[in-house]
Amino acid sequence: SAVISQKPSRDICQRGTSLTIQCQVDSQVTMMFWYRQQPGQSLTLIATANQGSEATYESGFVIDKFPISRPNLTFSTLTVSNMSPEDSSIYLCSVEGLGLAGADTQYFGPGTRLTVL
C-alpha cells in the first residue's frame, strides 16, 4: 500500500494570492493525480502528473491557474494561482493503486482544505 501525506492540511487565503500544496508518497509511483472536491460534489480530476513529463490537464483546468511540478517519483506540488473564492475546495492528490484490485484504483491523500476570502 501507499501512504500519502499532504501539506498544508488546511489554509485560509486572500483573494489574488497563490498557494502551493505538497504531496509526498512513501513509495515510488509513476502516476500521481490531483483532484478538487467541492462540498457535496463529486471528485473532479484536475490533472495527471507523471515524473519526467508535463502534467496533463483535464478540460476546464489550465496550467497557468494550476501549475504542477513532479520532480521525482515520490513528490508533487499543485499551485492554485491568483485565487478567488470559487477556488475554495478540498484538493486531493492520489496515486495509482497497484496492489489493490488494479483497474485504475487509487490511494488518496488526506486532502487540503482551502478557503479563499
Place this chain on the structure above:
Amino acid sequence: SQKIEQNSEALNIQEGKTATLTCNYTNYSPAYLQWYRQDPGRGPVFLLLIRENEKEKRKERLKVTFDTTLKQSLFHITASQPADSATYLCGSGSNYQLIWGAGTKLIIKP
C-alpha cells in the same frame, strides 16, 4: 455525457440492518465500477471493484453487485455498525480518467 449518479440524500439505517447504496451510470458502459469510503477530513479509501462480467463480489460484510441491464451497481453493508457511517463514493473509467458520483452519506444509528 458520461455520468454517475448516487443518492444525494443521506441514508439513515438502524444498527444491525443492511445498508444498500445505489450507483447509476448513464451514456456509457463501464468495464468496472469501484467503491470508496470517505470519512470527514480524509481522502477516499478503496473498498471494492466489480467488473462488468461479475455479477457480485464480496469482502467481509460488504457486497457489490453490477447489473448491466439496469445500468446500476448496488453496494451493501450487512450487520451495519455506527463505525460504518461515512460517505461512500462510486467511480468508474479507464486509464485513470475516472468519473465519480457525488457520494451518498450513510448514517448508522445505534
